[in-house]
Amino acid sequence: MNKVFIGIDVGSVSTDVVALDVEGNILSAQYLRTNGQPIEAARQGLRNLKNELNGNIEVLGVGTTGSGRQLTGIMVGADVIKNEITAHATATISLVPGTRTIFEIGGQDSKIIFLKDGMVTDFAMNTVCAAGTGSFLEHQAERLGIPIEEFGDLALTAKKNVRIAGRCTVFAESDMIAKQQYGFSKAEIINGLCEALVRNYINNLGRGKKLEPPYVFQGGVAANKGIVAAFERELNHKVIVPDNHNVMGAIGAAILAREQVERSGKPTSFRGFECTDLQFTPTTFICEGCDNSCEVIKVEMDKKVVAMWGDRCGKWTNSLL
């Protein structure tokens, strides 16, 4: 019987589930598409994980992170529900000790995290625009008719440099179309896009901050060799991409779950793998208490309300406490 800690990272594009043993080794890592159904994705991820480990496991703790952390946390009975910045940093500190700067580019957001002596000292997150995140790249790959998996390799074959405006997704797209008409090859345009993305990322998130090596690049976009190369050219320094770069958030959540369980000394609140079969329905309604018209999210499990949030005044959230 393997004793494990489970981490679940429910993001906009992918949902990742990992199991770590007590020494912190990764026993299983599941990477699934969220497809707009975070609960279903998390369920499927848990089932796959259980199957891969032949059901021969005892879960000691569960942590959730990512934009769907709240919902999933309630479903599985998480011991810890953490923001993705802390989760990513925790994983990197443990897997790549000594890291000073983390670049994380996910489906719909990007972050930069600064570390010193194994501690987060500062961070920034994109706030204004989604230009340069995974979804944007995917959209452009689709438009050019290139599978996203080949995107990076193709960028590396570019012979000439072409500058693409990367400030805004719409302008980047029209600029790319213009450059296509001028006769640049697909590879060159893609390479230009990678450079625009990196330039934009560093200008936006790294503004006024000193970026110290070692650099670690993680998140789904780190699989893209074109972007990695663009980062290395921009920084004039090697950028490390960890083996499990696409599930770092989930690894962090599992580590945080272990810390939480060890600190509290209480047994895990994990509902068991049976939770994947529970009736679990989130619904949304507009509260008509005032002109704020908040969208309140109500989560029911087997017809019992287990969580509510989204109200600004706390009327519904606090009603369950």
Added chain:
Amino acid sequence: MKVSFPYMGTTVIYKKLLELLGHEVIEPPEPTQRTIDLGVKYSPEFACFPLKVVLGSYIEALEIGAETLVTSGGHGPCRAGFYGETHKKILENMGYDVDIIVFDGYKRDIMGTIKKVLRVKNGKPWRTVWKAIKTVYAMAKALDGIEKRIGQMRAYEIHRGDCTKAWQKIKKSFDDVKTIEDVERIEKESHILLDEIALRDVPDSDRLRIGIVGEIYVVMEQSINLRIEETLGSLGAEVERSQYISEWIDFNLKPGASAKEHELYILKKGEKYIQEIIGGHAKQTVGHIVDYAERGFDGVVHLMPFACLPELVSQSIIPTISKDYNIPVITLPIDEQTGAANVLTRLEAFMDLIRNNKKTKTA
């Protein structure tokens, strides 16, 4: 004449002043999404966010019968000085017949100020005016004291929402004030009410204190800043704001040098980073960050209306101050586009950061 005023922070104070002067007061409703939508719809796109919300709030006050709006102006090189005129123009274009009385710094236009005072004075004897001012000032002081206490308590409340509920109740009870004696009595009762709230016992070493600095409107008006004080409280931090209305009165309106001491002290603290008053509250912002760092706060949340020029200046200086004083600072730009999920994620991460920071500092 039915009088109203811009909605900002503890509005019962402005309401009371106008009431004691015998005006029929139309209280603007607390800003909601509708207020913001209205303000955004009728304001120029690149106007600052507070201008938009205040416009929305004026429209809502006019809808329920207000005829005259009384407001303070801005001073220094910042667009806030333009609000009164801009609002008047927009409202007139919308077809409202409205009178806006703007109180700017009195030194610039003494005659104009006297004329405005006489209008707001409403024919009451000066003795009544003086009494009204004294009562309202005492009320502002009392309410700010209570709010500061709540900012510290909220982090430890056992039943979430208790402090906020008490605060709503207290603001309502201050609505009954007629004399300065009432203020004293209600203040006492309010503190007793707060004494009854059940709190967790947290050792000093685990307490986190966060200062909130920035442009006055987004710092003081909770309905548009994602209820930052409640949010930080629920994440377990004690909070203190850089601005309280009584302090604003002390510095801008109260005659005499002693009243200005606190603000001058703060401005002095910021002198190293910003020498001149560059408008808005930029100089105060940097001064307050230094002050919070020296007072041992664990972190600072800096709020700015998106594209606010003075706060953009302070934002660019903040990394240096943060390094010089070893205090983490997070800047949150606020406008109608602000998404709560993103901000909450960042605030949670910020709390983790300062908690770890504190652990290493004390270890």
